[in-house]
Amino acid sequence: MSIHLVLVLALFIGISKGQLRIGFYAETCPEAESIVRAVVQDAILSKANTAAALLRLHFHDCFVEGCDGSILIENGPNAERHAFGHQGVVGFEVIEKAKAELETVCRGVVSCADIVALAARDAIALANGPAYQVPTGRRDGRVSNVSLAAEMPDVSDSIQQLKAKFLQKGLTEKDLVLLSAAHTVGTTACFFMTRRLYNFFPAGGGADPAINPAFLPELKARCPQNGDVNSRLAIDRGSEQTFDKHILQNIKDGFAVLESDARLNDDETTKSIIDSYFGFLNPLFGPSFEADFVESIVKMGQIGVKTGFRGGIRHVCAAFN
Numbered sequence: 001m002s003i004h005l006v007l008v009l010a011l012f013i014g015i016s017k018g019q020l021r022i023g024f025y026a027e028t029c030p031e032a033e034s035i036v037r038a039v040v041q042d043a044i045l046s047k048a049n050t051a052a053a054l055l056r057l058h059f060h061d062c063f064v065e066g067c068d069g070s071i072l073i074e075n076g077p078n079a080e081r082h083a084f085g086h087q088g089v090v091g092f093e094v095i096e097k098a099k100a101e102l103e104t105v106c107r108g109v110v111s112c113a114d115i116v117a118l119a120a121r122d123a124i125a126l127a128n129g130p131a132y133q134v135p136t137g138r139r140d141g142r143v144s145n146v147s148l149a150a151e152m153p154d155v156s157d158s159i160q161q162l163k164a165k166f167l168q169k170g171l172t173e174k175d176l177v178l179l180s181a182a183h184t185v186g187t188t189a190c191f192f193m194t195r196r197l198y199n200f201f202p203a204g205g206g207a208d209p210a211i212n213p214a215f216l217p218e219l220k221a222r223c224p225q226n227g228d229v230n231s232r233l234a235i236d237r238g239s240e241q242t243f244d245k246h247i248l249q250n251i252k253d254g255f256a257v258l259e260s261d262a263r264l265n266d267d268e269t270t271k272s273i274i275d276s277y278f279g280f281l282n283p284l285f286g287p288s289f290e291a292d293f294v295e296s297i298v299k300m301g302q303i304g305v306k307t308g309f310r311g312g313i314r315h316v317c318a319a320f321n
Contacts, residue, residue, distance in 0.1 A: 020136060021137055023136075025110060025136060029102065032109075036119055039097050040094060052187070053090045053123075055120050057071065057116060059300070064083075064149045064152065066306065067301055067304065068306050071144075072096075077146070092317075095317050098119065099316065109313065111140045113138035113311075124243055124297075129243030130290040130294050132294040137305075137307055141306055142311065152165075156259055159264070162263065171299065171303075173270055178293045180260065184242070184245070185236065185242070188232065188233065188258060189229060190233070191229040192258065193223045193257070194223070197219055211256075215255050236257075
């Protein structure tokens with residue numbers, strides 16, 4: 001790729017991000033954010049795991065084709081949402097409900113991509129996490145293909161693979177740690193634990209040696225070999241319903257549930273980032289986990305955004321107009 005083309009792409013991406021702004025719908029649909037918040041609140045009250053689901057949905061949407069609502073499309077087996085990397089992603093009905101309510105108030109104004117970003121923001125706040133503002137103005141994408149999700153970060157990725165996949169999206173090692181810490185809320189299926197517990201390499205099979213020996217029997221009891229792979233367990237042991245930095249303490253102590261989380265403690269750079277939130281001067285003078293997380297998720301929410309004529313506004317999030 002020529003230097004000239006790189007500069008043009010960088011300028012174009014910068015312009016797109018610049019078109020997002022806080023309060024984008026203040027005049028065209030002033031109730032937009034309050035409607036999304038009310039729908040999210042109702043959904044979480046009826047099903048506690050919804051907060052984690054909406055946060056994960058935002059991440060998966062942004063990592064494929066940018067934050068453009070492409071994961072929401074349901075147009076057959078080749079739709080992006082059916083990709084292997086998206087398995088277990090849920091929460092689509094919450095976005096669709098918010099969209100339906102918005103369409104009755106201001107038809108064709110609020111994008112599904114913005115609803116996803118706003119819903120994640122509200123879910124974090126409702127899980128006792130930090131409240132923050134979301135720049136809006138995203139347009140919905142016009143492409144959804146299962147093959148485009150082939151490079152999604154995976155729980156079995158090495159730390160080098162994880163860092164490379166985040167870097168490809170313009171995200172740093174610090175962003176990798178902070179966005180992985182979103183696992184502080186929610187559960188995972190035993191399906192994602194089988195390899196780590198019973199067939200881990202390069203340790204010659206068996207269990208991942210990074211698992212704290214005191215934790216291993218508990219994990220195996222929750223996810224027995226040849227057991228129900230759909231059985232679920234908390235990702236942040238001891239604090240699965242509250243958004244906090246407890247997940248990072250678990251990772252430090254060998255109590256990480258997901259393999260990809262555990263790998264953050266293997267790498268010198270990512271380990272030092274985790275340690276910085278537990279230093280002697282923290283929390284009075286050290287870095288703020290909450291503030292840094294907000295910076296990272298807002299940054300993630302601007303990956304590959306489509307604005308202006310580069311996208312559209314769907315009337316139904318699951319289908320192209």
